[in-house]
Amino acid sequence: MDLNKRPESMERITTAALAEKFIDEQVAAVRAQVGDKKVLLALSGGVDSSVVAALLIKAIGKQLVCVHVNHGLMRKGESEQVIEVFGAQMDANLIYVDATDRFLDKLAGVADPETKRKIIGAEFIEVFNEEARKQEGISFLAQGTIYPDILESDGVKAHHNVGGLPEDMKFELVEPVKLLYKDEVRVVGAALGLPDSMVNRQPFPGPGLGVRCTGAITRDRLHSLREADAILREEFDKAGLTKQVWQFFTVVPDFRSTGVRDGKRAWDWPVIIRAVNTVDAMTATVPELDWALLKKITDRILAEVPGVCRVLYDLSPKGPATIEWE
Numbered sequence: 001m002d003l004n005k006r007p008e009s010m011e012r013i014t015t016a017a018l019a020e021k022f023i024d025e026q027v028a029a030v031r032a033q034v035g036d037k038k039v040l041l042a043l044s045g046g047v048d049s050s051v052v053a054a055l056l057i058k059a060i061g062k063q064l065v066c067v068h069v070n071h072g073l074m075r076k077g078e079s080e081q082v083i084e085v086f087g088a089q090m091d092a093n094l095i096y097v098d099a100t101d102r103f104l105d106k107l108a109g110v111a112d113p114e115t116k117r118k119i120i121g122a123e124f125i126e127v128f129n130e131e132a133r134k135q136e137g138i139s140f141l142a143q144g145t146i147y148p149d150i151l152e153s154d155g156v157k158a159h160h161n162v163g164g165l166p167e168d169m170k171f172e173l174v175e176p177v178k179l180l181y182k183d184e185v186r187v188v189g190a191a192l193g194l195p196d197s198m199v200n201r202q203p204f205p206g207p208g209l210g211v212r213c214t215g216a217i218t219r220d221r222l223h224s225l226r227e228a229d230a231i232l233r234e235e236f237d238k239a240g241l242t243k244q245v246w247q248f249f250t251v252v253p254d255f256r257s258t259g260v261r262d263g264k265r266a267w268d269w270p271v272i273i274r275a276v277n278t279v280d281a282m283t284a285t286v287p288e289l290d291w292a293l294l295k296k297i298t299d300r301i302l303a304e305v306p307g308v309c310r311v312l313y314d315l316s317p318k319g320p321a322t323i324e325w326e
């Protein structure tokens with residue numbers, strides 16, 4: 001039997017009752033696989049790794065060691081939520097690594113998008129490996145691989161795979177949600193008691209805000225981007241759009257334009273609002289947002305975010321535009 005193939009008889013998990021059944025089965029399976037050994041998990045706070053963490057905490061408690069690496073490119077409040085939910089509420093064995101300075105120092109002056117992605121990916125592996133080495137007696141590595149990852153990439157999880165573990169740290173994998181589709185992972189997450197904002201999180205790229213602070217990242221522009229993004233999310237939430245729009249975020253590009261503030265000339269950044277609907281991210285359309293909502297978001301960003309004098313709404317579909325700006 002191919003363990004990476006979803007059996008045709010497997011029922012789609014659409015209800016809390018089916019999720020409970022799945023959770024019970026997986027708890028038993030994980031306990032049988034792991035015994036009294038320790039398991040390491042890179043916990044980003046995204047849906048997949050969060051659901052795996054909650055499931056493993058239920059199955060093996062403190063035998064799970066979660067490592068949350070804050071690369072300094074998280075959205076506002078995200079690392080805090082990981083610490084609150086897994087550290088405080090679930091009392092997990094959680095190691096929090098604030099690697100902000102390491103990442104931002106390595107990225108300083110780097111403008112090429114692919115080079116930025118490579119630096120972020122490589123640094124992540126390095127920080128995670130350093131933490132892994134500090135742990136004694138780890139035998140397993142848990143991963144939030146889901147079924148589309150297996151279908152798309154021949155079993156290699158492109159985005160979540162921490163990969164690149166040195167030879168002496170090769171662990172056996174624990175992948176409890178690898179046969180589930182994303183909607184099923186969300187149903188399981190809700191049944192495990194994870195907060196709605198975690199379970200229904202929109203997709204967020206691994207390099208995080210790094211690809212939305214275009215060109216060479218600076219700390220001041222990154223700060224403005226994070227604040228603008230938080231305002232957009234808050235207002236979309238209040239308007240009931242969070243579950244209706246597939247992905248939405250802000251971009252702060254590395255160019256300025258003239259503005260006027262307090263009677264004086266300013267030379268500030270624009271904030272670009274990006275919102276898209278799509279089925280598979282291969283093509284995407286732009287929703288017709290309510291004018292009053294756009295105006296409210298604009299007013300708030302201009303009043304609350306430093307260094308910004310314009311707000312733009314990107315009307316470009318994919319293609320020819322991509323969803324992200326770089």
Ligand code: XMP
Binds near residue numbers: 117205207321322323
């Ligand atoms: P594009 O910009 O290619 O984005 O239209 C399609 C989807 O992929 C996400 N994306 C990424 N996700 N690492 C990721 O994990 C990346 O480097 C990356 N680049 C784009 C993007 O957010 C969108 O959902």
